[in-house]
Every structure is written in C-alpha cells, then in structure tokens.
Amino acid sequence: MNLMLMGLPGAGKGTQAEKIVDTYSVIHISTGDMFRAAMANETPVGVKAKSFIDQGELVPDEVTNAIVKERLGQADLASQGYMLDGFPRxxxxxxxxxxxxxxxxxxxxxxxxxxxxxxxxxxxLSGRFICRTCGATYHKLYNPTKVEGTCDHCGGHDFYQREDDKPATVKNRLDVNLKMNAPLVDFYQQAGILHQVNGDQDIAEVFAEVQTILDQIK
Incomplete structure (x- = not known):
C-alpha cells in the first residue's frame, strides 16, 4: 500500500503519520529524510542537491524528482509500501x-x-507564549499558566510571542500552504484517490477515520 499524506501546518499530520506507520508497516518517507540520505550517501543527485542548498538556493523540481525516484526504487520498498510526506508540493x-x-x-x-x-x-499555532523572565513556554489552549498572567515557574508577569507564533504570521503561512495545496487536491480528487479526513477532533477519532479508509484499500 502506497500513500501520500497531506495537511496544513498544525493539522496533526505528524501524529497521524506515526500511527499509520505503526499500524500498517509502511515506510515513512519525508522530503527532508530523502535529501539528507542522498547527500550523506553522496549519490549523484544528492551531490547536485547539495550544490544548490550550500548556495542557499531552492532545489529545482527535476533534482527533487530524481531524489524521490532514487528513494522509491530502493530495495526496502520492494516488499513494503511507502507513505510520502512533503512531496509532491x-x-x-x-x-x-x-x-x-x-x-x-x-x-x-x-x-x-x-x-x-x-x-x-x-x-x-498562535497560542504559544513565553515567559520573558525564565523562558518557560505555555500555550493558551493546551498549556496555560495556572494563574492567568503569572508564570508557574518564576512568578513573572512579562510574556511575549515569537514572530513565527503571532496570528498574522501564522495566517499568512496557512494562506500560502492553502494556495499550494489546492491544485494537488483537485488533481488527486480527479484521480479518484483523495480521501479527506476531519482533523478537528480527538486524535483517536481522526485515526479511526484514517483506518476506515486504509482498511478498505490495503
């Protein structure tokens, strides 16, 4: 069984990926893992990719595609399925x-x-805040301070958010991802293999939906 996993940042993709791998014994293949392995092994496409990365440039699609082909052709995938994460983009x-x-x-x-x-x-994604005095990290939804406005660790009252965690920055990142994903959603919908899962529920409930889909096709 060969799969591809999609989801916006914060949708819980990483958690579900772990559960899919544990339950169905597919090999989790992320773009980052493929690049690191190809560069570490100094394969021809790995060397080519490194030349772009070392110069701070984006790796062209043809090089990324070659790395994916190289990985999908390796022996460990002959008997096991794969789950792609981060490709195609x-x-x-x-x-x-x-x-x-x-x-x-x-x-x-x-x-x-x-x-x-x-x-x-x-x-x-924008719920994280940090105590400026001691660096303790909290989340307004999942890990708030016990007393509002007071750090549990040092009793400080001065908190801040990193730029990446601010709502405007997060919204912009999500908008970019939505635009990137829309053509892929259409492409795989037309291919008849797209399955959309409600990620706004308990982790176990999300995975139950995933299992229902995968059990029908394995």
Whole structure:
C-alpha cells in the first residue's frame, strides 16, 4: 500500500503519520529524510542537491524528482509500501510522481488529506507564549499558566510571542500552504484517490477515520 499524506501546518499530520506507520508497516518517507540520505550517501543527485542548498538556493523540481525516484526504487520498498510526506508540493511534482510510479511499476493507492478549518489552526499555532523572565513556554489552549498572567515557574508577569507564533504570521503561512495545496487536491480528487479526513477532533477519532479508509484499500 502506497500513500501520500497531506495537511496544513498544525493539522496533526505528524501524529497521524506515526500511527499509520505503526499500524500498517509502511515506510515513512519525508522530503527532508530523502535529501539528507542522498547527500550523506553522496549519490549523484544528492551531490547536485547539495550544490544548490550550500548556495542557499531552492532545489529545482527535476533534482527533487530524481531524489524521490532514487528513494522509491530502493530495495526496502520492494516488499513494503511507502507513505510520502512533503512531496509532491506542486502540480508538476505530482505529474512527476505519477511518471516515477509507472516507471517503477508502483501505484499511489490513496492520498489522505487531514482537514482542519484555518481559523482553528490559527488558534492552535498562535497560542504559544513565553515567559520573558525564565523562558518557560505555555500555550493558551493546551498549556496555560495556572494563574492567568503569572508564570508557574518564576512568578513573572512579562510574556511575549515569537514572530513565527503571532496570528498574522501564522495566517499568512496557512494562506500560502492553502494556495499550494489546492491544485494537488483537485488533481488527486480527479484521480479518484483523495480521501479527506476531519482533523478537528480527538486524535483517536481522526485515526479511526484514517483506518476506515486504509482498511478498505490495503
């Protein structure tokens, strides 16, 4: 069983990925892992990718696609399925993945898209705040201070948010991801393999939905 996992930042993709790997014994393949392995092993495409990264440049699609093909063709995937995470990121990469699978005699069986309303994700992702005095970290939803406005550790009252955690920054990041994901959602919907899961519920309930989908196709 070969899968692709989609979801906006904060949707719980990482948690569900772990559960899918544990339950279905597929190999979790993230873009970062592929790049690191290819560069560490100094494969030809790994060396090429490193030349771009070392110069602070984006790795071109053709190099990324070559790294994916190299990884999907490795022996450990001959008997086990894969779960792609972070690839494809655009429609050209999606077409390349289709071609790669055809050349390797594989098929992409399902795309799991974990959906959560952006407003909910803004609350999740922008809830972190930090005590300026001692550096203790809190979250307004999941880990608030015991006494509002007072640090549990040092009793300080001065808190701040990192720029990346501020609501405006988070919203902008989500908007960028939404625009990137929209063509992929359409592409895999038309292919008939897109399965959308409600990510705005308990972790176990989300995974129960995922299991229902995967049990039907494995």
């Amino acid at each position: 655009n429609i050209d990469q999606a077409h390349a993945l289709t071609q790669i699978n055809q050349e390797l005699g594989k098929t992409l069986d399902a795309v799991i898209d974990i959906q959560v309303e952006p407003k909910v994700l803004v609350d999740r």
